């Protein structure tokens with residue numbers, strides 16, 4: 001059975017399911033029990049499971065992350081929630097010196113079954129400190145698993161998988177995906193960690209995109225189709241572990257690769273995937289790999305600057321044309337697809 | 345203990361009038377923001393200080409032009425009170441090139457270094473250590489400048505608050521920690537985040553003396569801040585001033601949410617009763633014999649100033665795309 005629902009609700013079904021089946025699971029973080037319930041992803045949880053298992057905290061990200069680690073090591077399963085991923089910079093020490101290394105540093109004698117959920121902000125002037133997308137940090141440091149669910153089904157399946165996993169798992173959600181509706185298993189089922197999805201099949205070029213960039217890439221691919229260009233869109237979903245095979249197979253098939261990430265390109269997901277293509281599909285590449293991400297600046301508030309800051313369906317399509325050596329057509333092309341309105 | 349305002353000597357008429365006018369300037373500017381907001385011309389999260397104007401007016405009223413303030417995302421009030429350029433503030437909210445941050449910062453990142461409003465940050469507590477460093481620089485440079493670090497009741501949950509205070513006490517820095525206690529961090533009440541509710545005493549163990557005042561009364565705030573400034577200028581160490589206040593609007597956005605379940609019962613009535621503008625107006629009328637015509641005249645004048653600022657913002661150009669790449673570094677790489 002499946003049910004149609006929004007992204008946030010899909011997360012909620014996973015948490016509801018996990019908490020009903022495992023009393024060790026608890027959810028905490030700023031605002032988790034308020035009436036907004038983190039964009040609806042926690043609606044009704046506090047009422048159902050009570051303040052012992054769903055609770056707000058002092059604004060103390062560093063300490064609370066350490067608290068989560070300590071609880072996880074000692075038999076509980078914390079899900080720590082952050083309404084913006086930017087706030088995790090305050091917890092760098094606990095995330096990377098402690099959580100990431102605990103199992104290894106102590107010779108594999110203890111696990112840290114911790115889940116950290118964080119939301120990437122975008123649009124309506126989120127600005128420099130409410131728009132960052134921290135996947136590269138978590139990929140860089142061994143010890144964390146990292147997922148970026150795109151569809152409501154991913155959101156449900158990976159939230160459950162993350163809770164079931166014995167390792168620390170970072171779930172990075174995108175604010176603009178919260179408006180997406182999709183079919184989701186009912187009752188909830190865990191999705192495999194480490195499996196990429198072909199969101200659209202094609203033969204002329206491969207677009208590897210993650211999270212909200214999948215939405216923009218699919219829009220671009222739709223447009224490219226009308227122009228006689230067949231683009232394949234691959235969504236890794238899970239960045240650690242990363243399904244290299246699916247990515248490499250697609251690149252070997254099309255011979256062209258554009259990587260679109262929600263973050264900066266330097267030392268990022270796009271750099272990693274470009275390197276994988278160079279290492280494993282070099283002989284098949286007809287063109288140098290292209291990368292798109294946030295421009296190498298902090299995120300500006302002013303709308304025209306913000307529009308130029310992010311990749312969009314339009315810039316992705318333009319990149320595809322340029323890669324195929326074709327002039328960009330003088331037709332109505334898709335621009336930003338989001339209709340998000342603030343204030344937050 | 346909350347200092348009883350009636351036991352205090354009130355500021356002279358000229359100062360009281362100035363405090364009132366500053367509060368009115370803030371109120372009218374923020375009311376204008378809520379009027380403009382539904383048109384989508386301001387595409388920036390906004391955190392309003394309506395109801396909390398007395399703190400900004402009173403604290404900044406006690407400072408000299410060369411003193412510094414570091415604030416938060418709830419920054420309009422301190423920006424205006426410290427003498428920040430109103431036109432450039434509105435232009436910033438509109439994301440225009442003429443904004444105080446050239447449209448790059450928006451409402452949450454106001455700064456006007458010419459006026460001594462040095463920073464506002466969207467990360468809770470993040471300007472507290474920076475303000476402390478500003479005070480360190482000041483003390484190295486001969487203690488000419490008093491620095492004010494403004495933050496909310498939520499910010500003292502963060503470790504950097506205590507780490508900064510410890511350093512400030514250790515080095516006897518010329519800084520005032522101004523705690524705006526509006527009882528909420530977003531939707532979470534103070535007692536949901538801590539057991540010890542005397543926030544002004546929170547860093548006593550580190551050697552930071554704190555005091556608590558009614559932050560709805562601009563005269564009280566002004567007196568408290570003036571005393572702290574005087575003590576610091578004489579070489580006294582850091583101080584903490586807690587001011588109670590009511591946040592009239594929702595945490596973020598132009599709406600009013602007194603009806604929401606997280607709010608205290610009667611809070612709207614209490615907020616209105618303690619309206620800093622109403623209190624100051626009553627005091628000016630009674631004590632300083634200010635006539636209704638004069639209030640009306642000030643209001644008209646300040647409305648004009650706000651309207652002009654909006655007009656300036658509307659007519660200003662957006663930054664061009666080349667601007668995106670400027671100012672990441674001091675030079676272009």
Ligand SMILES: Cc1ncc(C[n+]2csc(CCOP(=O)(O)OP(=O)(O)O)c2C)c(N)n1
Pocket residue numbers: 030059061087090418466467468495496497498499500524526528529530595
């Ligand atoms: C480090 C960090 N954690 C969480 C947030 C989200 N957040 C924004 S404002 C706020 C509440 C702060 O409350 P308080 O310090 O009392 O200031 P107020 O908004 O009441 O003026 C929170 C938790 C943030 N911006 N930064």
Ligand SMILES: [Mg+2]
Pocket residue numbers: 496497498524525526527528529530
């Ligand atoms: Mg507060």
